[in-house]
Amino acid sequence: MxxxxxxxxxxxxxxxxxxxxxxxxxxxxxxxxxxxxxxxxxxxxxxxxxxxxxxxxxxxxxxxxxxxxxxxxxxxxxxxxxxxxxxxxxxxxxxxxxxxxxxxxxxxxxxxxxxxxxxxxxxxxxxxxxxxxxxxxxxxxxxxxxxxxxxxxxxxxxxxxxxxxxxxxxxxxxxxxxxxxxxxxxxxxxxxxxxxxxxxxxxxxxxHQMTEALPVLSPLKTKKETHYITLIIKNDHGIMLRKRDESLLHGMYEYPQFESESIQSVLSDLENEGIILELIDQSLKQITHVFTHQIWRMDVYRVRLISGKNPHWIVADEQTLNQLPMAIAHRKI
Ligand code: SF4
CATH class of the missing domain: 1.10.340.30 (Hypothetical protein; domain 2)
Known part of the structure; x- marks a missing residue:
């Protein structure tokens, strides 16, 4: 060279x-x-x-x-x-x-x-x-x-x-x-x-007219797709957020979300844990976020917290919500 x-x-x-x-x-x-x-x-x-x-x-x-x-x-x-x-x-x-x-x-x-x-x-x-x-x-x-x-x-x-x-x-x-x-x-x-x-x-x-053929990169595995029910949970003081401890988006805040196809099963699972939520409206929207190796499909619902609490949730008012680090996948919401 x-x-x-x-x-x-x-x-x-x-x-x-x-x-x-x-x-x-x-x-x-x-x-x-x-x-x-x-x-x-x-x-x-x-x-x-x-x-x-x-x-x-x-x-x-x-x-x-x-x-x-x-x-x-x-x-x-x-x-x-x-x-x-x-x-x-x-x-x-x-x-x-x-x-x-x-x-x-x-x-x-x-x-x-x-x-x-x-x-x-x-x-x-x-x-x-x-x-x-x-x-x-x-x-x-x-x-x-x-x-x-x-x-x-x-x-x-x-x-x-x-x-x-x-x-x-x-x-x-x-x-x-x-x-x-x-x-x-x-x-x-x-x-x-x-x-x-x-x-x-x-x-x-x-x-040798090989520029398009090189470098050889074998195909990546197809992206894993996960369907979530994502909840905007309100009480009188603000909205519930959870800090992620998973390696993906580690340390970022998100709306609580659950790997499930159905809002009803999420509500009843939470009820079994002592958390009673009231559905405010039907699915607000579906949001898709594509990462390098996976895709999140999130059905977003607004709910009101009637009683109970989850030790991993914090309550954030609007100002705090804007100041906390949040993954773009959820900031879109
Ligand atoms: S393939 Fe790349 S390194 Fe080779 S001539 Fe073209 S631009 Fe230059």
Missing amino acids: DIKKLENWYLKHHRRLPFRESKDPYQIWVSEIMLQQTQVETVLPFFERFIKKYPDVYHLAHANPEVLQKDVEGLGYYRRFSNMHKAALEIEDHYQGQFPETYEKIIGLPGIGKYTVGAIMSIAYNQPVSALDGNVIRVLSRFLGNSQDMRLEKNKKVLDKINQDLIEHAAPSIYTQAMMELGALICRPKKPECERCPLNDQCYAYH
């Missing part, structure tokens, strides 16, 4: 993204965590607000966890931010608030995997450590003509090793960003712009 050509292309054509202009490991970390599973355009306004409010490890470590969840409401995958908070606390405790500088120390922090360490080590510290994300997998699979299934860890490891060899002969910070940017702008999943690509001279897929 002509690495020099790739790096020159990057220096000339890269987007001026705020987190690409910085060498601050804290900012690189924040951006890489936000960019996991989320598009750049979605991340940008969140990133800018986040860095303004939490400009360094100290501010993040001292954040109120619920306010922090609220600040990232809409980005999804909320466990990544509670891990980030835990990591900031560890950096405070073990490294006097200074972001650690070695691979071993960084990978020991909560929520940081091999890819994120690679990104921080190479982009912030200019160290030759491979950062293999989806963009880099696509570029390398096509460039090398590798037709192994890239959903499999063992095949990704082969590419990671190749990427490691390449970065050792490159300017690490520029190389990592160049590969990511090339994958995002030119070597896109559909209709890559090979004519404009700095790697086209030696690219296997380009010269």
Whole structure:
């Protein structure tokens, strides 16, 4: 691979993204965590607000966890931010608030995997450590003509090793960003712009008309679909909410909901637990929310709490409801 050509292309054509202009490991970390599973355009306004409010490890470590969840409401995958908070606390405790500088120390922090360490080590510290994300997998699979299934860890490891060899002969910070940017702008999943690509001279897929066929990614399992009866439960003080402890949407608030097809069976199950509800109206609406691996279909009902209580519910007035972190699936309601 002509690495020099790739790096020159990057220096000339890269987007001026705020987190690409910085060498601050804290900012690189924040951006890489936000960019996991989320598009750049979605991340940008969140990133800018986040860095303004939490400009360094100290501010993040001292954040109120619920306010922090609220600040990232809409980005999804909320466990990544509670891990980030835990990591900031560890950096405070073990490294006097200074972001650690070695691979071993960084990978020991909560929520940081091999890819994120690679990104921080190479982009912030200019160290030759491979950062293999989806963009880099696509570029390398096509460039090398590798037709192994890239959903499999063992095949990704082969590419990671190749990427490691390449970065050792490159300017690490520029190389990592160049590969990511090339994958995002030119070597896109559909209709890559090979004519404009700095790697086209030696690219296997380009010269063998295989760009659409690579990388090979075996189909994902079909999404699990769950039907919920979702209740807006009112009493004289407000509306009942439940804080999720499941790994999906961990720590976010939601209206109590029950895996069931029928409102009547939910009401009678709750009655058996001593909670009496009165139905205010028939199904308000059906709301569908699609996650990466599952789909929620929610039939929403308004009910009044006549008697009884559930220890996992809190009562929120309208103002509190707007301040608490809530998953978009339920904010829609
Ligand atoms: S030539 Fe085309 S397929 Fe090959 S790396 Fe460049 S954009 Fe991707």
